[in-house]
Amino acid sequence: MIVVMKVGTPEVEINRTCEELSTWGLSPEKIVGKHKVVLGLVGETAELDTNRIEEISPWIESVLRVERPFKRASRQYRQNEASEIVVSTPNGDVYFGEHHPLVITAGPCSVENEEMIVEVAQRVKAAGAHFLRGGAYKPRTSPYAFQGHGESALSLLATAREASGLGIITEVMDTPDIEKIAEVADILQVGARNMQNFSLLKQIGKQNKPVLLKRGMAASIDDWLMAAEYILAAGNPNVILCERGIRTFDREYTRNTLDLSAIPVLRKLTHLPIMVDPSHGTGWSDYVPSMSKAAISSGADALMIEVHPNPKKALSDGPQSLTPEQFDQLIPELAKIAEVMGRSWQRQTVLA
Structure with a gap:
């Protein structure tokens, strides 16, 4: 009410x-x-x-x-006004929201070593990215797959932040890790596998860093927004929703099915900013450029794109990663579409 x-x-x-x-x-x-x-x-x-x-x-x-079960996440709750989330980075404040320029996050699936993460950070920053993504802790389907370097990778992300001035987005998998990750990250990510980890959502909602909430692989839009409600109800109003593809019957040609129809649906239902991850959404780098453009055309507020200097040797998700050179070529194309959609492209200033 x-x-x-x-x-x-x-x-x-x-x-x-x-x-x-x-x-x-x-x-x-x-x-x-x-x-x-x-x-x-x-x-x-x-x-x-x-x-x-x-x-x-x-x-x-x-x-x-308020007719919807997700009260605080409902657009009606804010009298149909879109919320904005301001994130302070070394290069200045970055705004997420319906009435702000498009925000780009880029980087590798996992932090592998200092040389690689610093190189990627500097390359994507030069191209126009605002945030660096990189997993320190990685949830993997197989227990034998690379799980990330854990706490030691956090210091590498901090080094990359200092070297590039980019904000940092990285995933939280367990409640005991929230505090130490929040010391490094500017935005805390809740991954698809943890979207309905309600204990984690409650605890992550008690801290004051913005939260990127990825859609679960089989989650309905109501499920997703109710998960956001847990974070909002715990006291943190700064939640960004990330569409990253859902599981459907066809898995031969794409890793997931990127649900771009969710963008206008979310815009009608919620005031929260919307990000799209075309890398996980398709699973193949060949499809990332077209789905990135489609996401902007559909009204996305932000994109998350995987970039790796040598995708064939990546420890995780290499097939869906662009090279820095491909990312360089893509960004001007995205900027043109953003401008057509009234999202006035905003590049970060370069650190002196």
């Missing part, structure tokens, strides 16, 4: 209304929009009479029920 306050409502009246609603056993959350303040009511609201709430203050414009 949301309470919409009238334009120009005094702050003292907003606070008084919140205090009154708190005595009803509710937890009002103040959402400041461009023109109005909205109070999101968390608690047992099913039996509440909206007319009774409207009588609390003459400054209340309307009281609305």
Whole structure:
């Protein structure tokens, strides 16, 4: 349930209304929009009479029920205003959101060694990327596959951050690792296999770094948004949704089926920013450029693209990785499409 306050409502009246609603056993959350303040009511609201709430203050414009089960993630919860997420990097603030320039994240699946991760960071930064992706901890289908270098890889990501000025996105797989990963990462990633690890979602929602939530391999959109709700309900409002392909019946030609139809659906349902990962979504580097362009055309706010200096020798996900040279060629093409879609391409400034 949301309470919409009238334009120009005094702050003292907003606070008084919140205090009154708190005595009803509710937890009002103040959402400041461009023109109005909205109070999101968390608690047992099913039996509440909206007319009774409207009588609390003459400054209340309307009281609305949020129809979706994902309350905080619902676009209705923010009066149809898109949220923006600001991430501070060595090269300045980067904004994720519907009304901001396209954001590019690039890098290898796994951090392999210092030379490789620094080289990739500098190359993708020069091409126009804003964030470096790289796995320190890697969930793998086989227990015998490379699982990442773990904690030692975090220091390599920190070195790459210093050398390039890029923000860092890396995955959290277990709750004990959250704090140490948050010391290095600018955005914490929850991978597809952990999308419904509710214990992890609750704990990661208690810290203040933005969270990239990847869609589970067999997750419906409702499943995905309810997973985001766990993070939001724990207190962290900064969640970015990442479509990375789902499992369907055809696995001969692509690793997954990239669900680009999810982008306009999400835009209608939620205020949260949307990223697309065409590398995992297809599994083959040949298809990454076309799916990247299609994602921008569909309204994506950000892209995550795997880049490796020598994909044939990559310790994980080599077949879906672009070379730095291919990434260099792709970025100007993406910039043109972004501009056509009104996303005004924004390059990071180079560190002195």
